[in-house]
Amino acid sequence: MxxxxxxxxxxxxxxxxxxxxxxxxQLHITPSAVSQRIKALEVSVGRILVRRTKPITATRDGxxxxxxxxxxxxxxxxxxxxxxxxxxxxxxxxxxxRPRVHLPIAANxxxxxxxxxxxxxxxxxxxxxxxxxxxxxxxxxxxxxxxxEVMGAITSDPLPxxxxxxxxxxxxxxxxxxxxxxLDTWMPDGVDDASLAKAPMVQFDRNDELQRRxxxxxxxxxxxxxxxxxxxxTEYHRAIEAGMGxxxxxxxxxxxxxxxxxxxxxxxxxxxxxxxWQYWKLGSSLLRTLTELVVDGARRHLIAPPDTDSSST
Numbered sequence: 001m002x003x004x005x006x007x008x009x010x011x012x013x014x015x016x017x018x019x020x021x022x023x024x025x026q027l028h029i030t031p032s033a034v035s036q037r038i039k040a041l042e043v044s045v046g047r048i049l050v051r052r053t054k055p056i057t058a059t060r061d062g063x064x065x066x067x068x069x070x071x072x073x074x075x076x077x078x079x080x081x082x083x084x085x086x087x088x089x090x091x092x093x094x095x096x097x098r099p100r101v102h103l104p105i106a107a108n109x110x111x112x113x114x115x116x117x118x119x120x121x122x123x124x125x126x127x128x129x130x131x132x133x134x135x136x137x138x139x140x141x142x143x144x145x146x147x148x149e150v151m152g153a154i155t156s157d158p159l160p161x162x163x164x165x166x167x168x169x170x171x172x173x174x175x176x177x178x179x180x181x182x183l184d185t186w187m188p189d190g191v192d193d194a195s196l197a198k199a200p201m202v203q204f205d206r207n208d209e210l211q212r213r214x215x216x217x218x219x220x221x222x223x224x225x226x227x228x229x230x231x232x233x234t235e236y237h238r239a240i241e242a243g244m245g246x247x248x249x250x251x252x253x254x255x256x257x258x259x260x261x262x263x264x265x266x267x268x269x270x271x272x273x274x275x276x277w278q279y280w281k282l283g284s285s286l287l288r289t290l291t292e293l294v295v296d297g298a299r300r301h302l303i304a305p306p307d308t309d310s311s312s313t
Contacts, residue, residue, distance in 0.1 A: 003045075005072065005076070008072055009027070010027060011041060011049060014034060014056055015050070019054065019055065041065070048062075049062035049065060063147045067146075067148025067280075074282065075283065077102075101128060101129050101286060103131050103151055103290070104131075104134060104151060105134070105150050105151060105290075106133075106153035107134075108275075111138075111172070112133065113237075114301060115301035115302070120133070123290055127289060129286060129290075131290075138273065138275060141154060141155040141157075145279075151279060151282075153277075153279070154275055154294075155277075157278075164278050165281050166276050166278045167291065167295055168274070168276055170274075170275060170305050171272045172250050172275055173250065173271070174210060174248040174270060174273065175248060175249060176265065176266060176267050176269065177249055177264060178240060178246035179241065179243045181243055182245070186198065186200075186246075191267055196218060197223045199225055199226075199245070199246060200226045200227070200228050200244065201215065201225045201226070201227055201228070202229075202230055202236060202246065202247035204236055206229065210248060214269065230244075237253055240263060248270075252302070272303070274305060277295060
C-alpha cells in the first residue's frame with residue numbers, strides 16, 4: 001500500500017475543491033495528473049475513495065485517508081516550522097513573518113457569537129495560524145471530525161470518536177424570552193396552549209430542534225406556531241429584541257438585554273445544552289494550545305460542567 005504525501009495531498013485537494021479541474025488549479029498540475037493520482041491511490045489501497053459526482057465526495061474509505069491527509073499536513077507544517085525555528089522562537093522571527101498553518105475547526109453559531117471568537121483571536125495573536133471555522137449545529141459537528149474536514153469541534157455529543165479526545169466545556173443555558181410589548185400583544189393572559197399556537201416563534205432555521213424542544217416543554221400539545229427564520233446567531237437575538245417573535249437565547253448572549261428590560265423571560269423553564277471540545281489525538285503543539293485556550297474560554301462564560309474529566313478513545 002503506497003500512501004505517499006503527493007497522493008494524500010491530491011485526495012485532500014480534490015475533496016476540498018470538489019472537482020478534478022479545481023484541484024488541478026490548486027496543485028498546479030493537470031486534471032489528468034490529478035485523475036491518475038487518485039486512481040493510483042485507489043488501486044494501491046484496493047478501495048474506491050471518491051464518488052465522482054459534482055461536487056466530488058469521499059466514500060467511507062476515502063474519509064479515512066482524507067482525515068489522515070489533513071492530520072499529516074498539519075504535522076508536516078509544524079515540523080517545518082520547528083526545524084526552521086519559527087514555531088517556538090518568536091525572538092528571532094517576527095510572528096508577522098512566519099508562515100501560517102491552516103487549522104480547520106467546527107463550531108456552533110451561538111458559541112461563535114458569544115465566547116469563542118475572543119478565544120480564537122487570542123490564538124491568532126500568539127501563534128502562526130489561520131483558523132477556518134466551519135459553522136454548524138453542535139449536534140452534528142462531530143461528523144466533520146469523522147470525515148477529516150476539521151481537526152477539532154465544539155459538539156453536544158458526549159461520546160468521543162475513536163482516535164479523539166473529548167473535553168467537557170460547560171453548559172450553555174437557553175432562556176425563552178420576548179419583548180414586553182410582544183407578550184402584551186400575543187400572550188395577554190399568560191402562557192397557554194392557545195397563545196403559544198398563535199404567537200410567532202423565532203427559529204434559527206428549519207432544523208432548529210431547540211426551539212421546538214422549548215415549545216414542547218411549555219405545552220402538553222403538539223403545536224405548530226408561525227415560524228420566523230433568522231439563520232444567524234446575533235441577528236436571531238436582534239429579531240427577538242425587535243419584537244418579531246419569542247425564542248430561546250443563550251444566557252451569555254441575552255444577559256444585557258434582560259438587565260436593561262429590552263426583553264423579559266415569560267416562563268421559569270430553560271434548556272441546558274452541554275458542550276464538549278473534541279479533537280484528534282495528534283502530536284500537534286498548535287492543536288494542544290488551541291485546546292487549552294478553548295477550555296479556558298468556555299470556563300469563563302459557560303456554566304461549569306458536572307464532570308471536568310477528559311475522556312478519549
